[in-house]
Amino acid sequence: MIKFIIKRLVALIPVLLGVSLLVFFILDLAPGDPAKTALGEQARPEEIEAFREEMGLNNPFFVRYADYMLGLVQGDLGTSYKTLDPVGQEVWARLPNTAVLALTSTVVAILLALPLGIIAAIKQNTLFDGISMFVSLVGISMPVFWMGLLLILMFSVKLGWFPVAGADQGIKSLVLPSFALGFMHMASIARTTRSSMLETIRQDYIRTVRAKGLPEKEIILRHALRNALIPTTTVIGLQIGSMLGGSVLTESVFSWPGIGRYMIQSIQGRDIPSVMGCIIIFALSFAIINLIVDLIYGFIDPRIKAQYK
Amino acid sequence: MSNVSVKKKSQIADVWKRLCRNKTAVLGLVIFGLLALMAIISPIVLDYETQVIKADYSSTLQAPSAAHWFGTDELGRDILFRVMYGSTVSLSIGIVTVIVALFFGLILGAAAGYYGGKVDMVIMRIMDIFLAIPGTLLAICIVASLGNSIPNLVIAQAVSSIPTFSRVVRGAVITARDAEYVEAARAIGAKDGTIIFKEVLPNSLAPIIVQTTLQVATVILSIAGLSFIGLGIPAPRPEWGAMLSGARAYIRDYSYMCLFPGLAIMTTILSLNLLGDGLRDALDPRLR
Numbered sequence: 383m384i385k386f387i388i389k390r391l392v393a394l395i396p397v398l399l400g401v402s403l404l405v406f407f408i409l410d411l412a413p414g415d416p417a418k419t420a421l422g423e424q425a426r427p428e429e430i431e432a433f434r435e436e437m438g439l440n441n442p443f444f445v446r447y448a449d450y451m452l453g454l455v456q457g458d459l460g461t462s463y464k465t466l467d468p469v470g471q472e473v474w475a476r477l478p479n480t481a482v483l484a485l486t487s488t489v490v491a492i493l494l495a496l497p498l499g500i501i502a503a504i505k506q507n508t509l510f511d512g513i514s515m516f517v518s519l520v521g522i523s524m525p526v527f528w529m530g531l532l533l534i535l536m537f538s539v540k541l542g543w544f545p546v547a548g549a550d551q552g553i554k555s556l557v558l559p560s561f562a563l564g565f566m567h568m569a570s571i572a573r574t575t576r577s578s579m580l581e582t583i584r585q586d587y588i589r590t591v592r593a594k595g596l597p598e599k600e601i602i603l604r605h606a607l608r609n610a611l612i613p614t615t616t617v618i619g620l621q622i623g624s625m626l627g628g629s630v631l632t633e634s635v636f637s638w639p640g641i642g643r644y645m646i647q648s649i650q651g652r653d654i655p656s657v658m659g660c661i662i663i664f665a666l667s668f669a670i671i672n673l674i675v676d677l678i679y680g681f682i683d684p685r686i687k688a689q690y691k
Numbered sequence: 692m693s694n695v696s697v698k699k700k701s702q703i704a705d706v707w708k709r710l711c712r713n714k715t716a717v718l719g720l721v722i723f724g725l726l727a728l729m730a731i732i733s734p735i736v737l738d739y740e741t742q743v744i745k746a747d748y749s750s751t752l753q754a755p756s757a758a759h760w761f762g763t764d765e766l767g768r769d770i771l772f773r774v775m776y777g778s779t780v781s782l783s784i785g786i787v788t789v790i791v792a793l794f795f796g797l798i799l800g801a802a803a804g805y806y807g808g809k810v811d812m813v814i815m816r817i818m819d820i821f822l823a824i825p826g827t828l829l830a831i832c833i834v835a836s837l838g839n840s841i842p843n844l845v846i847a848q849a850v851s852s853i854p855t856f857s858r859v860v861r862g863a864v865i866t867a868r869d870a871e872y873v874e875a876a877r878a879i880g881a882k883d884g885t886i887i888f889k890e891v892l893p894n895s896l897a898p899i900i901v902q903t904t905l906q907v908a909t910v911i912l913s914i915a916g917l918s919f920i921g922l923g924i925p926a927p928r929p930e931w932g933a934m935l936s937g938a939r940a941y942i943r944d945y946s947y948m949c950l951f952p953g954l955a956i957m958t959t960i961l962s963l964n965l966l967g968d969g970l971r972d973a974l975d976p977r978l979r
Contacts (some may be wrong), residue, residue, distance in 0.1 A: 400820035405832055412836040523961035525912055527919045528935060528953035535946050627827025627916075634920050635939075646920050649835040661832055665824050 383680075383687075390676070394669050401665045402454065406447050409654050419652045420463040437461070450658075459659035464651050469659035473641055477663065479549060480640035483559055484629055490564030491571055492618070498568070499575025499614075500602065506580060514572065521569025526628045530562040530635035547637035559636040563628050567621050571614060578613040582606045611682055619675035626664050709973035716969020722962035730778040742769065743776045744927040752945050761951045764934070765941060770948065773929035774955050780930050781959065784845060785911040789903055792849040796856020797899075801887045803857065804864030815861070818854040826851040827913055834922045844923060848910045859902045863895030870894070897974035901967055908963035915956050931956045 417433040418425065425433075434440050438449055450460060459469040498518070502511040537558060538546040549555045582588065583606050591605050630642030637643065641660050648656035680687035710716050737743055747767035755762040761770035803814040821829065833847035867873065868891055876890045892899075915932030917923035924930035931952040938948035 396816075397820060397823050400817075401823050404820055405824070408832050409836045413838070519961065519964065520957070523908075523957050523964055525915055525919075525932070525935075525953065525956050525960075527916060527932070528949075528956065531935060531939060531942065531949045531953065535942055535949060539943050539946070623825035624827070627825045627913075630827065630831065631916050631919065645831070646922075649831070649922065654836075657832070657835055661824065661828055664828055668825055669823060 387673070387677070390673050394673075398666065398669065399451075402451060402662060403447060405658060405661050405665075406450060407443075409658055410443060410446075412652070412654055414652065416463050416652075416654060420466070454662070459662065460655035462648075462653055462656050464648070464653040464656070469656050472644060472656065473659050473663055476639060476641045476644050479638060480629060480633070480642060482556065483563065483632065483638060483640060484625060486556055486560035487563035487567070487625070487629075487632075488618070490560050491567040494564065494568040495571035496575055496614075499572040500579055500607070500610075502572070502576045503579035503583065504602065511576075515576070518569040518572045521565050522573075524566065525631075526562055526566045527631045527635045529565055530559070530632055533558045533562055534635070549639050555636075555638075559632050559638050562635070563625065563632045566628055567618075567625060570617055570621060574617040575610065575614045579606065579610040582610040585609075608682060612679070615675065615679060615682060619672060622671045622675070623668060626668055706973050710969055713969045713972060715965050716973065719962045719965025719967075719969060722958060723966055726778055726959055726962065727782060729775055730782040733775040733779045737772055737776055739776070742772050743929055744768070752941065754945070755947055762945075762947045764937065764948060770934070770951055773934060774931070774951050777929045777931045777934065777952065777955060778959070780924060780928060781911050781914065781956075784841065784848075784914060784924075785907045788845045788848045788910045788914075789852065789907050791845060792852035792856055792906065793899075793903055795849070795853045797860055797892070799853065800857035800860025801864050801892060804861035805868055805883070805887050805891065807865075811861070814857065818857055821851070821854040822858075826855075826909070827916060830913060830917060831920075831922060834917060839917075839922050839925055841924065844914060844917065847917075848913060851913075852906055852910060855906065856899075856902065859898050860892075860895070863898050864891050867891045867895045897971075900974060901971045904963055904967035904970055908960045908967070911963075912956065912960055 415430070416437070416439060417430040421429055421433055438446055441449070453460060457470060459473060461467070462469050462472065465472075498514045502514045505511050534546055537543045544558050545551050545555050583602070588601060588606055591601050596605075629640065630645065632638065633640045633642040634646055641663060645657055645660035648654075648660065710720070745768070747763075749767065750759070750763050751765055751767040753759055753763045753767075759769050759771065761774060763769055764773070799814050799818070803811040824832070829851040830847040833850060834843055837843040837846070864887070872894075873886060873890050876886050881890070914923050915930065915935075918930045918932035919936045921936065924933055926933065934952040935949060938945075938952070941948050
């Protein structure tokens with residue numbers, strides 16, 4: 383198990399090197415002089431030159447990239463052109479907010495999707511099945527930012543139950559953003575759970591336990607669910623990318639003080655090092671969460687665990 | 692040769708028949724057809740300068756009425772007209788982007804799948820790097836660097852779609868490349884390019900068609916998202932996501948502004964998803 387984790391972590395290194403090079407290259411294409419962005423248009427030429435020298439902006443591309451990577455392995459994400467503060471400081475301060483949002487929305491998605499998918503499968507072709515699958519289809523097709531706006535309209539503006547924006551009211555502030563982001567993922571998880579459940583309950587071993595006379599509830603929850611959950615886990619894993627992308631939009635709708643919103647603000651301020659830092663952190667989280675999902679497989683399915691060598 | 696074309700026709704007819712039997716797929720097709728029709732006729736029946744982007748301060752923020760079915764926005768522009776014209780913007784950019792991505796995805800995926808070995812490894816490792824950044828974030832990164840204009844948006848979305856396409860194409864090509872008819876083509880001395888484009892690809896079309904349909908939905912949704920955060924289609928061109936972004940400031944008192952553009956996005960994505968699912972079932976009956 384440990385060996386498997388180490389192997390996966392080592393395999394991450396070239397991918398992350400590639401990712402950082404790609405992102406560094408793309409952001410390097412940005413027109414305009416970062417020194418002017420930092421110092422303002424009125425800055426004197428010698429000030430600009432001094433800034434360029436200090437930030438290493440006069441160095442060739444690969445030297446700058448190597449410098450950046452040397453800093454990165456020491457946990458240094460560079461210096462913001464706007465505030466001249468370390469980017470790492472800004473990003474770390476916001477990371478917990480983004481993590482909490484991602485985690486609660488995943489929990490919301492799973493808590494809504496599993497019962498919906500399981501009941502829809504058991505009651506296949508009934509009204510409940512039809513309605514829940516229609517809701518899931520709508521969920522897949524609904525942009526997360528529109529869902530967010532509608533939730534704000536209904537529960538903040540009309541009913542006044544939850545704050546319109548921000549994160550300063552604790553759990554109350556978290557409800558709408560995590561539901562907006564969770565709903566989008568609930569949809570595909572529910573659809574997958576339904577179809578894999580339908581497949582599982584037709585298997586021979588389920589017929590056997592049914593013949594043994596076990597109560598239906600026990601058949602579903604103890605025997606069928608565990609096998610049916612494997613494709614569900616795959617879908618949850620596949621959705622991590624779109625969830626991280628969606629969290630940027632959700633944070634923007636709800637003015638949630640996370641990394642996504644910070645990234646958008648940095649883009650608007652043309653603060654390239656901050657944008658770079660945010661994307662690196664997102665890519666790193668993406669890779670780590672994917673690894674965790676792979677490990678979760680092992681707990682659900684011993685056959686997969688046996689391959690972790 | 693004539694035999695081949697006859698068989699092809701019957702295959703398309705077969706798929707069409709299966710698609711028509713699927714009620715939800717037909718619904719998706721009809722809705723998407725209507726949207727496409729709207730996208731085509733909007734620039735013809737609407738005058739862009741005077742009816743879509745021109746501010747009219749005598750009629751700002753009017754609720755839906757007989758004169759303005761969807762109401763007017765903060766600049767007094769008719770929301771119905773803007774939603775209609777928005778379909779032209781979204782569908783055309785969505786389809787162009789997917790065609791660009793498909794072109795590169797076909798070449799890269801076909802080369803990787805057909806040649807295998809080192810070519811495959813190099814191409815797919817590079818694609819893995821692109822896939823290691825969530826699509827929306829990669830697009831945001833590109834637009835943030837190049838600036839938001841329509842060509843840059845197409846580039847950003849195409850670049851983030853190419854890895855998906857090349858993976859699908861590669862998978863499809865690998866299944867087809869060892870077939871006997873490919874061996875036969877090779878035996879009569881056909882060139883690699885001919886084999887790939889004349890023999891292998893036509894027989895691996897099913898997953899590619901499905902992915903193309905679904906990818907149009909993904910791209911339209913992603914462009915709306917980028918526009919919503921101010922990194923998409925520049926104003927004043929009407930785009931659904933950008934319209935929602937503008938409506939956000941008026942949500943308290945003029946909530947109707949938040950409804951129609953969102954409904955338009957949802958309908959478009961829903962129709963493409965239904966159609967894509969239906970095509971999957973119709974093109975590959977074994978999956979049912």
